[in-house]
Structure formats: structure tokens, C-alpha cells
Amino acid sequence: MTELKTFNRTEIPNWCPGCGNFGIIAGVKKTLAELDFKPENTVLVSGVGCFAKLPYWVKVNGFVGLHGRSLPVAQGIKLANQKLNIIAFGGDGDGYGEGGNHFIHACRRNINLAYFVHNNGVFGLTTGQYSPASEKGRKSKSSPLGSTEKPVNSLALAISAGATFVARSYAGNLKEMVEIMKKAILHNGFAFVDIIQPCVTFNPQHAFDYYNEKVYYLDDKHDPKNKLQALEKSSEWEKEEKFACGIFYQE
Amino acid sequence: MIPNNDLDINQNSYVIRIGGEAGWGIASAADIIAKLFMKLNHHLFSSKEYMSQIKKGHNFHTIRISKQQVHADLNKIDLLLALDQTTLDTHQNLVSDKGIILHDDKVKINIEQSKKINLIQIPLTKIEEKLKEKNIHNAVYLGSLTKVLGIDYALLRKIIKERFVGKEKLASKLLLAAKEGYDAVNKIQDFPHQEENQDSKIISDFLDGNEAITKGALKAGLTFHVQYPMTPVSGILHYLAKEAIKNKNLTVVQPEDEIAGINFALGASYAGKRAMTATAGGGFALMVESLGLAGVAEIPLVLIEGQRPGPGTGLPTKTEQGDLKFVLSAGVGDFPKIVIAPTTIEECYTETKRAFYLAEKYQTLAIILVDKHLVESVKTFNLADLEKDFTFDYEKRINIINQVDPSKLNSDGLFKRYEKDETQRTIPGTENGMYTCAGDEHDSVGEITEDRDIRNQMMQKRMNKLNLIKKELPVPKLIGPEDADLTIVSWGSNHGAIIEAMELLNSENKINQKVNFLSIKYMAPFQENEIKEILEKAKQLILIENNYSAQLACLIREKTGINIENQILRSDGRTFTVDDVYNQIKQKQKQT
Numbered sequence: 055m056t057e058l059k060t061f062n063r064t065e066i067p068n069w070c071p072g073c074g075n076f077g078i079i080a081g082v083k084k085t086l087a088e089l090d091f092k093p094e095n096t097v098l099v100s101g102v103g104c105f106a107k108l109p110y111w112v113k114v115n116g117f118v119g120l121h122g123r124s125l126p127v128a129q130g131i132k133l134a135n136q137k138l139n140i141i142a143f144g145g146d147g148d149g150y151g152e153g154g155n156h157f158i159h160a161c162r163r164n165i166n167l168a169y170f171v172h173n174n175g176v177f178g179l180t181t182g183q184y185s186p187a188s189e190k191g192r193k194s195k196s197s198p199l200g201s202t203e204k205p206v207n208s209l210a211l212a213i214s215a216g217a218t219f220v221a222r223s224y225a226g227n228l229k230e231m232v233e234i235m236k237k238a239i240l241h242n243g244f245a246f247v248d249i250i251q252p253c254v255t256f257n258p259q260h261a262f263d264y265y266n267e268k269v270y271y272l273d274d275k276h277d278p279k280n281k282l283q284a285l286e287k288s289s290e291w292e293k294e295e296k297f298a299c300g301i302f303y304q305e
Numbered sequence: 306m307i308p309n310n311d312l313d314i315n316q317n318s319y320v321i322r323i324g325g326e327a328g329w330g331i332a333s334a335a336d337i338i339a340k341l342f343m344k345l346n347h348h349l350f351s352s353k354e355y356m357s358q359i360k361k362g363h364n365f366h367t368i369r370i371s372k373q374q375v376h377a378d379l380n381k382i383d384l385l386l387a388l389d390q391t392t393l394d395t396h397q398n399l400v401s402d403k404g405i406i407l408h409d410d411k412v413k414i415n416i417e418q419s420k421k422i423n424l425i426q427i428p429l430t431k432i433e434e435k436l437k438e439k440n441i442h443n444a445v446y447l448g449s450l451t452k453v454l455g456i457d458y459a460l461l462r463k464i465i466k467e468r469f470v471g472k473e474k475l476a477s478k479l480l481l482a483a484k485e486g487y488d489a490v491n492k493i494q495d496f497p498h499q500e501e502n503q504d505s506k507i508i509s510d511f512l513d514g515n516e517a518i519t520k521g522a523l524k525a526g527l528t529f530h531v532q533y534p535m536t537p538v539s540g541i542l543h544y545l546a547k548e549a550i551k552n553k554n555l556t557v558v559q560p561e562d563e564i565a566g567i568n569f570a571l572g573a574s575y576a577g578k579r580a581m582t583a584t585a586g587g588g589f590a591l592m593v594e595s596l597g598l599a600g601v602a603e604i605p606l607v608l609i610e611g612q613r614p615g616p617g618t619g620l621p622t623k624t625e626q627g628d629l630k631f632v633l634s635a636g637v638g639d640f641p642k643i644v645i646a647p648t649t650i651e652e653c654y655t656e657t658k659r660a661f662y663l664a665e666k667y668q669t670l671a672i673i674l675v676d677k678h679l680v681e682s683v684k685t686f687n688l689a690d691l692e693k694d695f696t697f698d699y700e701k702r703i704n705i706i707n708q709v710d711p712s713k714l715n716s717d718g719l720f721k722r723y724e725k726d727e728t729q730r731t732i733p734g735t736e737n738g739m740y741t742c743a744g745d746e747h748d749s750v751g752e753i754t755e756d757r758d759i760r761n762q763m764m765q766k767r768m769n770k771l772n773l774i775k776k777e778l779p780v781p782k783l784i785g786p787e788d789a790d791l792t793i794v795s796w797g798s799n800h801g802a803i804i805e806a807m808e809l810l811n812s813e814n815k816i817n818q819k820v821n822f823l824s825i826k827y828m829a830p831f832q833e834n835e836i837k838e839i840l841e842k843a844k845q846l847i848l849i850e851n852n853y854s855a856q857l858a859c860l861i862r863e864k865t866g867i868n869i870e871n872q873i874l875r876s877d878g879r880t881f882t883v884d885d886v887y888n889q890i891k892q893k894q895k896q897t
Contacts, residue, residue, distance in 0.1 A: 065752060093718060097733050099572070102744070109741055110753050113718055115733040116741035117575060118753070119568065120598055128564040130572025130580075133556050134529060138576070138733055159561035201727070 058087045067111045069104060074251030077225035078172060079108055082141070084112070084228070085159075086187035089139075099128040101153065103145035103244065104179045105251070122152025125160045125169065126140045132167050139239065140167040146187035147177045150206045154186070155207075160244055161215035167237045171208065172225075174253035175260060182256030195255075202285045209288035209302055212246045213281065218305040219245035219290040220284065222298065224269045225252065226262050232300065237301065250297060266287065272300030279304070317372050319496075320382045322366030322399075323446070324392030327358055331388070331587040333468070335366030337447055341456065341462045342370045343685060345498050350375040350801070352682040352880070357536075357621045362363055363391045373622040374686060376649060376801025384454070386446050387412065397422075405448055405493060409442065425453060425490050432485040441482035444789055447484025455495035458487050489891035510688045514653040514680035515540030518609055518673065520688065521657030522581055523548065524556075526699040529578035530835035531558040531569040535585045536621055537677035541585070563588035564570040565593040567608070574604050575742050575805035577705070577732035579661060583609035586628045587618070593635045596670055600640025600767065603723070603730070604685045605664040605671075607657070612676040614878045617670045623878030626797050629856040633829055641770040644829040648800035650684050655694040656826070662695075663777065666703045667770045668730060674828065676851070678880040679798035704733040706738055714738055725766055775830040783839060785811065785821030791894070792843035794869060796857050799849050799881050800824050806886035819896055825857060837865040845894060847871040851882065 061083040069075045086096060098109035102121035109116030119127045128142035144150075149157055149171045160169065176194070177183040183196040187208070191200040212220045219241040223234040230251065238245035250269065252261045278284055284303035291297055325331050332353065339349050350369045367382075369375050385391035394415070400406055404419055408414070409429035427449050429442060440692045444465075451461045463769040494784060497873030512520065519541055522530070531808035538617060542559065549557040560566040566582050569598035574580035584592065589610050599606045610632055614625035632644055643663050653675065660671035703736065706713070706720070706729045707889070713729070714720060714737040722730050722740040727749070743752030746763060748754045781833040784794070785807050795803055807820045823839055827883045840846060840861070848858050848869040853876040857868045873889050875881070
């Protein structure tokens with residue numbers, strides 16, 4: 055196993071104290087170490103947002119590009135060199151808003167890479183506007199009377215767009231998150247994981263306490279080979295306030 | 306715009322135009338006509354004008370045949386193949402005295418009798434009934450053309466068979482129709498057969514600008530091409546998609562949009578591929594944010610921008626040079642951007658090679674700015690003759706670290722790829738060669754920073770590339786007599802028409818009416834000192850551009866302070882012919 059400290063950089067992340075991104079960066083490093091990946095053969099690709107600084111703070115190859123564009127860059131890198139292990143990162147604004155079109159087409163193109171979306175339901179780096187993943191009625195600086203838009207159902211979208219690995223994970227549970235990350239990376243094809251990432255500054259009503267209560271894990275009763283069941287499961291949170299984590303769908 | 310033809314341009318040129326509806330096979334017929342005359346060892350220039358629709362409408366191709374190399378259209382037709390009424394009505398005025406019009410029994414003849422024109426009717430209805438086939442007129446007309454011009458039918462048969470290899474059923478259907486067309490008309494003349502040069506084949510290649518660009522890119526070691534289809538550069542995507550079937554080193558991707566396209570290319574280039582993307586003005590607009598990413602992250606990329614008339618969707622299948630200012634200023638903030646505008650199909654080849662060399666050496670963005678008339682017109686030349694214009698060993702990857710001293714790599718794993726004066730880069734997979742390829746301002750290993758000193762150093766390092774690149778560019782030179790009375794200034798595809806018009810004007814040997822020509826190719830970095838010197842020496846200046854606002858004139862004024870007031874502009878979507886330039890220069894000379 056590659057030592058965990060191999061992936062450490064000297065710089066310290068400048069995320070807010072208590073940010074969900076700390077959990078995710080720890081999970082990424084642990085995953086890379088447990089998979090025994092060589093740092094030089096690994097590329098982390100991101101766009102713009104709080105999440106997008108992650109590659110700056112992991113000692114591997116990094117590509118921090120433009121808002122919403124991590125997927126086309128990551129696919130270009132993978133097509134250029136199949137031997138590289140690629141993880142692309144997105145945010146809910148970056149990946150579901152700005153880069154929504156790339157998301158759909160990356161799903162159906164099914165190039166072998168993992169795509170982790172840090173979903174905090176808010177625009178963090180621009181100080182808290184509602185995002186494509188915010189709940190309807192959310193009040194923010196840009197929606198003082200409450201947002202009138204439904205949140206995107208990214209899992210159902212990915213499944214119907216042809217993704218071959220679709221999962222949800224939670225930044226507040228490192229052990230479970232690392233298991234999902236490993237499976238996503240080892241999956242041969244496009245593997246999408248929506249990661250619930252509490253934003254303690256701009257979305258405090260949906261911080262760790264909230265999700266610790268609402269998150270549960272899929273068990274044997276869920277068959278990830280069953281597309282219809284996966285679609286049904288991925289819409290559960292639209293009816294009830296609970297969030298299933300685990301592999302929803304895998305081909 | 307049909308000027309009075311008070312000149313007999315280029316006695317050596319014979320012009321054939323074929324027109325009809327979209328979907329009638331006008332393009333393949335034009336291609337077969339071109340091949341016919343290539344086999345007879347003639348040089349060609351061929352252009353096309355078509356509408357943005359797949360069926361009906363009015364499309365036409367013009368094939369200019371000559372003993373010498375030719376570069377532009379003329380305002381005359383020697384042989385018109387009018388496959389429909391619109392073609393006959395629209396183009397008959399351009400048919401020269403003693404010219405020929407081939408038409409069929411389905412059109413109404415309405416021609417002024419002042420000109421001596423050979424009207425030849427093809428009994429198309431009868432042929433269609435006999436063969437029990439529709440949609441064969443292109444082949445019938447080809448047969449008739451072959452007969453009228455006294456060309457051996459066997460030659461046409463050979464070309465059709467070659468062109469439709471693998472589609473033998475279609476070929477035999479077309480050949481039956483062609484033979485009917487051949488037999489239905491009489492010979493008018495014997496088209497001269499040009500003898501082959503003893504030493505070498507005079508013509509080896511017949512390419513449009515798009516294909517010349519792809520050949521240049523492949524010669525320069527292209528390994529990754531990504532493109533969303535868009536007129537006028539879709540040809541590049543088509544040629545390369547076909548090439549990739551046999552060329553295992555080449556990856557071709559059609560992305561979901563142009564933003565994805567340029568970012569695929571940047572990812573691939575970062576990972577070590579020689580990457581290119583191509584688009585027209587509208588797609589380029591979508592790519593603009595990513596241009597700066599190539600600049601700040603120092604990623605080599607060659608981008609082809611094929612201009613067509615805007616604004617918005619504009620005239621999507623016509624030609625214009627309206628994107629110069631947009632391309633030069635496109636992007637957020639200042640970063641080093643190379644903009645080269647080839648002036649001929651030959652230069653589409655050589656300048657694309659140069660763009661790859663500069664992009665890789667200086668690790669930045671190089672844009673080849675072309676226009677519809679340049680990339681979709683076809684001409685004959687010898688590709689091998691062009692090699693000497695720009696030679697470089699593309700096997701050698703410039704500034705890629707795995708060819709350089711490994712002592713530069715630190716054992717801590719991180720490579721100072723962005724250090725001051727550092728021009729080398731690693732590709733992912735290099736042990737101890739890691740860095741972050743950063744769209745944010747960054748330090749030497751690509752770590753995000755807002756430090757003032759580092760920012761200043763990085764800006765200087767990046768922008769200084771333009772000074773270094775400028776030293777590598779060929780020096781601009783006047784074409785024609787040094788001591789001319791009038792200097793024409795222009796760029797892009799106007800070049801061909803201007804050269805020929807200039808030669809005609811100078812051959813008339815009129816006192817005080819000598820003309821020369823400054824053709825500007827390198828838009829960024831701009832060679833202001835050399836260009837200023839040439840312009841200051843000129844007795845009188847005149848600018849020719851295919852856009853509304855004289856964008857090159859704006860650039861020249863910005864860079865040199867020289868204002869060229871005398872301008873010939875058009876923005877009707879059409880190209881300058883040799884006659885247009887000749888007549889308009891004559892008119893200006895009369896005025897002064």
C-alpha cells in the first residue's frame with residue numbers, strides 16, 4: 055500500500071473550519087493509498103468553486119481548469135493516456151449548472167474515469183446563492199423570497215443518461231465514503247458519485263447534525279443491477295426527507 | 306456586383322460553372338470535371354457557393370482551368386452547365402462571347418441575342434424516359450461536357466469508375482447516363498491537352514484549404530483532434546475522422562459542444578498529445594473563456610477559426626473576414642496568443658505547421674484564422690514544393706521533460722514547471738514530475754497564490770513569449786515593384802485575386818500607375834516596426850478587406866498610427882474576384 059502521507063502537500067487547505075471538503079479530501083487520499091496508486095500516475099481534475107481547490111492540496115498531478123469544465127478536460131486526458139487514473143471533481147453549481155451538458159454526455163460516452171460531485175446545495179465561493187441542487191423555496195441573497203426552482207435529481211439524470219455506475223455518498227462518514235470511492239474508481243467506465251458535503255457557513259440548516267440523522271445506507275434489498283429500482287430509489291428524497299447512500303446503479 | 310469588363314483577363318484561363326439545386330450532385334460533378342482537367346495536366350482553382358439547406362435552393366461551383374497556377378475567381382464563364390432555370394437566369398450574363406451554355410429541354414430560354422453564345426440543348430426528358438431513371442442529370446451533363454469540349458469519353462469513364470470504387474452499381478448507372486449525354490450533343494471544340502513536364506509531374510495535389518490544414522497538422526505530428534461540426538471547417542473533421550481509421554496515433558473526438566471541444570483538447574495536450582480544435586466564429590465565441598486557460602496554464606494548443614459572415618448566424622455558408630478584431634481580443638485578461646492568417650491554400654499547409662511548432666515551443670495558444678473562401682476553395686499545386694517553406698523535425702518534442710536532464714526533477718515529487726525562465730514541461734506519468742496545471746494564478750509548482758510578486762513575475766514570463774515569438778516570424782515583404790505608385794494592403798483569401806489583378810495592372814505599363822501589395826499574415830504578435838516602415842515608404846495606400854468596418858485598418862492604426870483612408874470593402878458574403886480588384890483599383894486610379 056502507498057503510504058497515506060505520500061499524498062500530503064505542505065500547504066494547508068483554506069476551507070472554512072468544519073467544511074465538508076475536509077472529509078472528502080481525507081477520503082480521496084485514503085482511497086488513493088488503499089488502491090496503492092502511484093501519485094505520478096494519478097490526475098485530479100477540477101473546475102471552479104470551493105471544492106475545486108482540492109487538487110492543489112493533494113500531491114499528485116492536478117488540473118484546475120474553468121467553472122463547470124472538469125469533465126471535458128478529464129475525458130481528454132484519459133483519451134490521451136489510458137494508463138492514468140483520473141478523478142474529475144465537480145460542485146453542484148459547477149457540475150449540475152455550468153457543466154450540466156458535459157455531465158449528460160460524459161454519462162453516455164462512458165469513458166473510464168470517476169466523477170465526484172461535492173454537493174452542498176449552495177454556491178459557497180460566491181457567498182451563498184441558491185444552486186441547482188437547492189431545495190425549492192430556499193431563501194438566499196439571490197432568492198430573497200425563496201427559490202421557485204425544483205432541485206436537480208442528479209442520480210436519476212445520470213442513470214437515464216446512460217451512466218454505468220451511479221452512487222451517493224456522505225462526507226460525514228469517511229469509512230463508507232472511501233468504500234464507495236474505491237468501487238467507483240475501480241469500475242470500468244464512467245462512475246458518478248454525488249457526495250453530500252455540508253456547507254457549515256452558507257447552508258448551516260443542512261450541516262452535519264441534519265445529515266447524520268437523515269442519511270442511511272442501502273442494504274442487500276437494493277439490487278444495483280435493476281435500473282427501474284435504481285430510478286425509483288434515486289427519487290426517494292423528493293418525497294421523504296431521507297437520503298440513501300451507496301451504489302444505486304451499476305452495469 | 307458585375308463590373309464592366311473592359312479587360313480581357315488571362316487569355317489562358319477557361320472557366321466552367323455548374324449550377325443546380327442542392328441534392329443534385331453538383332459538388333460531385335464539379336469534382337469530376339476538376340479531375341478531368343487535372344488528367345489533362347491543367348492547373349485549377351475551384352470555388353463553390355451554396356445555400357444553407359440540404360435540398361432545393363441554388364448551388365454552384367466554378368472551375369477555373371489554366372496552364373499556370375491560379376488563385377482566384379474571375380467574372381466570366383466560358384462554359385455554363387445550367388442544370389436548372391435559376392442557374393441559367395442568374396449566370397448567363399457572365400457567359401463570354403463565343404461561350405457555351407449547356408441546358409436541357411426543361412428550361413425556358415430567354416437570352417439576349419447580342420452575344421454569340423453556343424446554346425446546346427440536352428434532351429434530358431428523353432434520356433430519363435429511355436433509362437427509366439430520375440436524378441441523373443449531373444451524369445448526363447458530364448457526358449455532354451466531355452463531348453462538347455472534344456475530350457475522350459474513356460477518360461470520363463475512368464474518373465467516374467475511380468471515384469465510385471465500392472459503389473459499382475451507382476457507377477454503372479451514372480456511366481449509362483453519361484454516355485447518353487455524350488451521344489446526344491456535338492463536338493464544339495478540341496480542348497487543348499497540356500503536355501506533361503519532362504522533369505516532374507507539374508500537378509500532384511488538388512486540395513481545399515481544410516484539407517491543406519489537416520495535411521499540415523498531420524505533418525506536424527497531430528495526435529488529437531476534437532471538433533464540433535460547423536461550416537466552413539467541417540471538412541477538417543471529416544478528413545481527420547477518415548484518417549484516424551488507419552492512423553493509430555490519431556484520436557478524433559466529436560464533443561457535445563465547442564466548450565467541451567476546446568477543454569478536451571486542453572486536457573489531451575496537457576497529457577502530452579499534439580492537439581488541435583477547429584470551429585467557425587460562433588463556436589469560437591463559446592470557446593473564448595478557455596483560451597485564457599491555455600494562456601495562464603501554458604498549454605500548447607492549435608485552434609483553427611474559419612470565418613463566415615455574422616452577426617449571429619448571419620450568412621452561414623458564405624465568406625467574410627469579420628472576426629479579426631474579435632479573435633485578437635478574445636479572452637479574459639492578457640495572455641500570449643498567436644494569430645496567423647494564411648493567405649493561400651498553400652499557406653494553410655505551411656502556416657499550420659508553423660502554428661504547431663510555435664504552440665509547442667512557447668506552450669501557448671496558436672490560432673489559424675482563415676475564411677470560407679480559403680478553406681472551401683480547391684486548387685492544384687505540389688505539396689512537396691512547399692516543404693522548404695517551413696521545415697522542422699516534428700519528431701522532436703520541444704521542451705518536454707522526458708527528453709531533458711532528470712537532475713531537474715526533485716525527489717519531493719513536485720516539478721517547478723512554471724519557474725521563471727523554465728520552458729520545459731512534464732506530462733502526467735513522469736516520476737517526480739508532478740505539478741498542478743492551474744487556471745488560477747500560481748507559483749512555480751502550480752500552487753494557487755495571490756502573492757503580488759509572483760503575480761508580476763508570472764505575467765512577465767507569459768507575456769514575454771510574444772517578444773520571443775516575434776523574432777521567429779518571417780519578415781513581411783512587399784510583393785511587386787519596390788517603386789510602385791500605389792500599395793495595396795490586405796490579408797487572407799483576398800491575396801489570390803489581388804496578386805493577379807496587380808500583375809494585370811502592371812503589365813499594362815501605364816506611367817505612374819504601378820502597383821505593389823503588402824499581404825499581412827501575422828496578426829499577433831504584430832510586426833509593427835517592419836510594417837510601419839513599409840507603409841511609410843509607400844506613395845499611396847489602399848486597403849482591401851472583406852468586412853464592414855475595415856478591421857485590419859483598425860489594427861494597423863492601433864499598432865503603427867498609420868490611418869489608411871482609402872478602402873475597398875465588402876460584406877455581402879461574396880468574395881473578391883480578379884475583375885473586382887482590377888476594376889476598382891482602376892476606378893480609384895482615375896479618381897486621383
